[in-house]
Amino acid sequence: MPTTRLEFHPLTYVEERDGVTVGRVDGTSYAQLPADGVALLKRLADGMSPSEAAAWYSVSFGEAVDIDDFVDAMRDLGFVRTDGEDVAQAPAVRFQALGRAAFSAPAWAAYSLLLVAAAVAMAVRPELRPHAANVFFLPSLIAVQFALALCQSPAILWHEWFHWLAARRLGLSSRLRIGRRYYYLVVETELDALLGVPPRRRYLPMLSGLFADLFLFAGLVLVAAAALPAWPGGLALAIAYTVLLRMAWQFYIFLRTDLYYVLTTALGCTNLHEVSRAYLRHRFRRLPWVRPSDWATDQWTPRDRRMAPTFALIMVGGVLAMIATVVLWTGPLIVEFLTRVITAMSHGTSGGRGFWDSVGSLLFVAIELVVLPLLAGRAGRRRAAASTPA
Template sequence: MTVAPARPAVAGGSRVRLHPLQSRRAGDEVIVGRLATGDFAAVPAVGLAVIECLGRGLTVAETRKAVLAETGEDVDVGDFVDGLAALGFVSDVDGVALPGPAPRRPTFPWITQRRAAWSLSPLVPVAMGAVIAAAAVAAAAQPRLIPGYRSLLWSRHGSLVLLVTVGAGWSMVLLHELAHLLAARATGVPARIELGTRLQFLVAQTDMSGIELAPRRHRLTAYLAGMAVNLTTAAAGLLAAAAAGPGSPALRPLEILVLVAVLPLPFQFMVFMRTDVYFVLQDLTGCPDLFGDGRAYARFLVRRALPGRRSRAADPSRGMSAARRRAVRAYGAVLVLGTVLCLGSLASVTAPADLTVLVRAARRTLPGHSVADRLDGLAVLLVLGGAQAVWARTKWRGAKARRRPGAVRDS
């Protein structure tokens, strides 16, 4: 079999061979995709009939006749095959192989589906809920157990505080993402942990493309697994602090553990950045691409607000069902408001504060300061400056991947 440099033409007599595809019905649509590459798309229900006929070895023309007889719909199978090929779902046409994305290498491939199966057991959320409930009772009985921001300011050396907080925070992030990966791997999804950006934030993210095919309980478990681990870790820290008692040398590390586990949770409710709660919301509303549809509607709102463009703006939600239209319009408004507030906070608070800290740290590395002050300033520069450099590189690589022809964009 030869590999063609360009996509061969699809004629009525062409035989099309597809890569192994998985599917799940979602309302009036069908979610179809390749687990090996993480590429998925929502197609009309009749599209599944086309895929099944092609899979039986029928030609394009034979498929069109068979689908017409089965569903009463006359489908342009050639155009449909072109769409499948663009998604990387077509293996070859008339024996000529089509280029496509290579299978992705999963993170921690030794975590097999069998080894991760325990994470979907109903006993897991029961055990987590028991720990969280016990911690809530302990905190209500002893409010002193609840740490405040001063628990993080355990040293007069800002560099030590920063290094410990960043180290503990990113360790918690890895544990959070591992929880997502375990739940996804238990469903057979070859999930990957990678760095990404959400507006001005550098984040770790787990690409769980393919989880859409799992049963709803398993999907929601995978989406909520990270937050559940954060809450359980914080609860365990509170219970350990209660057992240690006042004055224990273990108290401060436990307080730091509780804070680094709890503080990231509000971020997950910023649904305009496709956080964990966003995917729950997308699943419950039945919108396969709530972010994409919401962004299109947000652009429509912005264009409509511009002078002279009101009459030319077309509402992209007009052809949707009533329930989906309401969800998309509400999310589009949240998307605009959240993005504006987030970028406004960056411009007015975060960026000036970071710049001030970096300038002060740089000054402390100059002659005239003690060795301890110089090391302290250098550590701050390395941590904060390094984080900004990683954010910029991750942002640039993401933009480059989106511009590259044929690139696959993670959802």
């Protein structure tokens, strides 16, 4: 048993319902430990040698502890300083004042006025209300597709920027990065540092992206109110419709959206998605196509296991929300698109502008929904084959 004292990086301790989240102050590593594990870790961090800490634990809790295994786990988490390693320090956080201003009382008052003005405008002018036909603000389908494609990235960046600002407001290090989901380039905000603050302070950074979408929708409605019937007003309404679709997507809890993390935080859970999937596979294990479940293992926290049956129903609710979105919003959009394509191709001449515009529009859809997925799948199989040992 080691008798040499260990050097630890500065750590943060945040009380959770089922334990304590311990993390490095630089936000690079976190773990949730039970109360006795936290007490043991604090003794080691305060200067006890592993042998002394093990003896203290035995007296305090009436049972022995595998101190070597515990110390190895702390090393794997990066909590223990290695020889020559610099002491971890909380990163410097810039733009904290900007984050505070974005969520200050005057800012919330301005946001409220924006929402009220948009609601009044939609009540007075029915053409400003969301409708699938709003997307087709130009006669050319392919022009509509390119315009919306170009506008989606700034709209998504706006969503993520509000996440970033809300984290900066708390003095947390957050970072915007460009990633890829399947074959789409996406902007994502790293919010791991939220684990270093109490759960009640995590909600605004998690929900701020949804608020940003709501404010953007309201602003676009007001732009359309001022610009219609000119094409900038039509473009504003078209983008507003796609913003609503992204807001609806947040309710697809089973996809681990922003609202999923809000819910798990409110329930005091850590990995509800995986534990609920394991629970469902366990319940339907007799079906031939259900793969074996690891529900019987002890890798899940007690609270996660207790909440799994309830969360499984919430996941089903997310699927129903997705179906409702398809039926009410996405479905009419598809029907409107196909109606315009079929009309142009059947009633126009083969050399007419409408005919070739529809052909180009269908080609654009085919590339996005067929060609790019096939190329992405082939690239993924090549990477998997390259990483498989011979």
